Amino acid sequence: ELGYDQRTAELARIAGIMHDIGNVINRTDHAQSGAVMAFRLLDKLSMPAEEICSIVSAIGNHDEATAQPLDPISAALIIADKTDVRRSRVRNDDLLTFDIHDRVNYAVEHADLAFSPDKSTLLLDLQIDTKLSSVLEYFEIFLERMLLCKRACTFFDVRFSMLVNGTSVL
Ligand SMILES: [Fe+2]
Incomplete structure (x- = not known):
């Protein structure tokens, strides 16, 4: 794109x-x-x-x-890997033994990553079931990863932006 x-x-x-x-x-x-x-x-x-x-x-x-974004390939890999959060990543099917990673991934009901029409912004739009995991828990695990995405986007001269349950958080 x-x-x-x-x-x-x-x-x-x-x-x-x-x-x-x-x-x-x-x-x-x-x-x-x-x-x-x-x-x-x-x-x-x-x-x-x-x-x-x-x-x-x-x-x-x-x-x-x-991690360091060094070229378009490493920057793209960082963004793809670190924004990949979703319920289907959880292989453990026993909710009682979920650790925080399982819980946070399982709580993500919907994740969408898309450029704005003018490609100036890459938006990660997440829908989190807060009955399963709080937004704070999400950031306990993903803050560093999201900041890394922000750095990788800078490589492309693109702004990284994030919505959680419809609220802008980054
Ligand atoms: Fe890895």
Whole structure:
């Protein structure tokens, strides 16, 4: 939607599909281990070095503890990953054993991410069932991620904005 060429968009999609593969080793430092794993896989597929660099640096820079938007692909991956909150992410079907992450994701009944018509703003519009999770709980988990989205949007010269239950919060 921002006018990047098809291949750049495809590289961002590949980074999106591969970005969490490091979790097969451990959740801790999964961004960095995933980047190393992706390098081996993409190198074996003979992807051009420049494209591999872009994808592995996006994967290695997607975890909020160490994330940096470095190029359009890493910035897009950050925005896609960190705005991905929704009920269907919760695999645990036992509500009694929900942790805060399960509860917050489960409480999100509707999530929509869209540009304003002039593409100056990217709006994350969330509908949260506050009987399941308070808005404060959402931000306990997602504040850092939302600020990272804001930084990644700055890379595109786009304003990041957020509505929760119809109220502007960012
Ligand atoms: Fe991740």
